[in-house]
Amino acid sequence: MHRRPGLSARLGLTLSYAGFLAVAGALLLAVVWMFLLRHVPDNSQGLLGISPNRYLLVRTFAPAAAMAMAFLLAFGLLGGWILAGRMLAPLTQITAAARRAGNGSLSHRIRMKGSQDEFRELSDAFDSMLDQLESHVAEQQRFAANASHELRTPLAISRTLLDVARKDPTRDRGDLLERLYAVNTRAIGLTEALLLLSRSDRATFTRESVDLSLIAEEAAETLLPLAEQRRTTLDVTGVAAPAGGSAELLLRMVTNLVQNAVVHNLPDGGTVTVHTEAYRDTSVLRVENTGRRLPPGLVPTLTEPFRRGTDRVRTDEHAGVGLGLAIVHSIVRAHEGTLDLVPRPDGGLLVTVRLPRTP
Numbered sequence: 001m002h003r004r005p006g007l008s009a010r011l012g013l014t015l016s017y018a019g020f021l022a023v024a025g026a027l028l029l030a031v032v033w034m035f036l037l038r039h040v041p042d043n044s045q046g047l048l049g050i051s052p053n054r055y056l057l058v059r060t061f062a063p064a065a066a067m068a069m070a071f072l073l074a075f076g077l078l079g080g081w082i083l084a085g086r087m088l089a090p091l092t093q094i095t096a097a098a099r100r101a102g103n104g105s106l107s108h109r110i111r112m113k114g115s116q117d118e119f120r121e122l123s124d125a126f127d128s129m130l131d132q133l134e135s136h137v138a139e140q141q142r143f144a145a146n147a148s149h150e151l152r153t154p155l156a157i158s159r160t161l162l163d164v165a166r167k168d169p170t171r172d173r174g175d176l177l178e179r180l181y182a183v184n185t186r187a188i189g190l191t192e193a194l195l196l197l198s199r200s201d202r203a204t205f206t207r208e209s210v211d212l213s214l215i216a217e218e219a220a221e222t223l224l225p226l227a228e229q230r231r232t233t234l235d236v237t238g239v240a241a242p243a244g245g246s247a248e249l250l251l252r253m254v255t256n257l258v259q260n261a262v263v264h265n266l267p268d269g270g271t272v273t274v275h276t277e278a279y280r281d282t283s284v285l286r287v288e289n290t291g292r293r294l295p296p297g298l299v300p301t302l303t304e305p306f307r308r309g310t311d312r313v314r315t316d317e318h319a320g321v322g323l324g325l326a327i328v329h330s331i332v333r334a335h336e337g338t339l340d341l342v343p344r345p346d347g348g349l350l351v352t353v354r355l356p357r358t359p
Contacts (some may be wrong), residue, residue, distance in 0.1 A: 009084070009088055009091075010081070010084040010085060010088055011084075013080060013083075013084035013087070013088070014077060014080035014081045014084050015077075015080070016080070017076050017077075017079065017080030017083065017084070018073055018076030018077045018080050019076070020076070021072045021073070021075065021076035022069065022072060022073050022076060024072075025068060025069050025072040026069070029065050029068075029069070032061075090112055090119035090120070090122075090123065091119065093110055093112060093123070094110060094119075094122060094123055094126055097109070097110045097126065097130075098126070101130060101133075106130055106133055106134040106137060107134065108130075109127045109130060110123040110126060110127055111123075111127065112124075139304075142304075142305075151187070151190065151191075154183045154184070154186055154187040154190070155187070157179075157183045158180060158183050158184070161176055161179055161180055161183070162180075164176075190323075194323070196249075196252065196327055205245070205246040205248075205249060205334075206246065207244045207245055207246070208244070208245070208246070208247060209242055209243075209244060209358045210242070210243055210244070210245055210246075210247045210250050211240050211241065211242055211243075212241040212242075212243055212250070212254070212276045212283055212285050212355070213236075213238055213239065213240050213241055213276040215247070215250050215251050215254050216236050216238070216254055216258075216274045216276055216285065217236050218251060218254075219251060219254040219255040219257075219258050219274075220234055220236045220258060220274060222255065223255065223258050223259055223262060226259065226262055226263075227262050227272065230262060230263075230265065230267075230270070231268050231269060231270075232262050232265050232266075232269075232270040232271065232272055233269075233270070233271045233272070234258070234262065234271075234272045234274075235271070235272070235273050235274065236274045236275075237273065237274070237275045237276075238274075238275045238276035238277050239276065239277055239278060240276075240278065241276040241277060241278040241283035241284065241285065241357070242278065242283060242357055242358045243283040243335070243337075243355040243356065243357060243358060244335075244355075244356060244358040245334075245335040245355065246335075249331045249334070249335075250331065250335070252327065252331065253327070253328050253331040253332065253353070254274075254285065254287075256324045256325070256327055256328050257274075257285075257287040257328055257351055257353075258272065258274060258287060259324065260324050260325060261287050261288075261289035261349070261351075262289070264289065264291055264349070265289050265290055265291045265348070266290050266291055266292075266347075270289065270290045270291065271289065271290050272287070272288070272289045272290075273286075273287070273288045273289075274286070274287050275287075275288070278357055279357070280357070281356065281357055282354050282355070282356065282357055283354070283355050283356075283357045284352065284353070284354050284355075285352070285353040285355075286350065286351065286352050286353075287350075287351045288344070288348070288349070288350045288351075289348045289349055290344075290346070290347060290348040291347050291348035291349065292347050292348075293343065293346075293347045294343040294347075294348075294349065296343070299341050299342070299343050299349070300341075302325050302341060303325045303326055303328070303329040303339065303341070304326060305323055305326040325341075328351075328353075332353055332355070335355050335356075336355075336356055337353060337354050337355035337356065338353070338354045339351070339352075339353055340352040340353075340354075
């Protein structure tokens with residue numbers, strides 16, 4: 001941004017210091033004049049008939065006062081310049097770090113040393129901002145790379161199937177169409193998931209009062225055939241849990257959690273429990289499922305986009321696109337809530353969503 005040139009902060013502080021000393025010196029001289037020289041008689045006999053008189057004192061005092069004022073002004077300029085430089089040195093480091101960040105270098109940190117003061121608080125806040133910004137940029141880069149790979153895969157499969165059909169006209173067209181339909185369905189599902197993830201990240205939705213218990217019952221009713229197919233018991237318990245947000249997004253959040261719990265479960269005889277409750281300022285949704293024990297290092301990464309959790313039990317029919325929990329995390333964050341994933345000691349996962357409660 002173009003701005004008109006002006007005084008630097010260091011020069012401004014220097015002039016302020018020098019001006020303050022000059023004013024203080026002038027006030028001191030005025031005090032001397034008022035309380036000392038005015039009591040000296042202005043006659044040839046001087047005070048108590050003894051010289052010097054006021055005229056002689058003024059002639060003697062005035063040059064010394066002028067020299068003192070000149071010294072104070074020079075000392076104020078020099079000392080002010082040095083003090084201003086020392087005071088603004090931390091700000092120079094912060095400015096240099098900000099320029100490096102503006103040029104794309106997000107790995108640099110100020111890490112200012114010294115006692116805690118306003119400049120240290122500013123540098124620590126700037127370092128924390130760079131940490132979050134670098135993490136966000138890295139996450140977006142991984143997301144873009146993974147998304148391009150995931151979107152390219154069905155297109156490459158479709159092209160391969162079409163090439164095979166073109167080179168072998170005698171190939172069964174019904175099988176070809178079935179495979180193309182499956183690949184196209186997967187591509188559409190991935191695209192819709194990406195659009196939903198982008199929408200929830202922007203948090204551009206109208207907030208309304210939503211009962212999480214009703215949302216949980218609707219999601220469970222939708223996924224009951226899948227649970228029966230996989231011989232998994234699906235239960236919904238709890239009380240009304242009002243929360244403010246988008247009913248569509250919250251339904252998708254609960255649906256993703258319940259579907260994730262059903263798919264990533266035991267091959268036979270598994271259970272999924274959905275429970276809602278409300279506290280004074282928070283509405284809580286818990287989704288708990290049985291399953292195999294999860295590695296400790298796997299759970300924190302499950303909310304990353306395209307993280308499919310290869311160590312978890314699932315079938316090829318419900319392989320998904322790896323965005324289920326990433327969408328849940330994005331929706332929870334857009335609703336100013338928290339998402340906690342805890343592995344169960346006996347196997348499986350306990351997911352807890354906490355959202356601000358509406359009156």
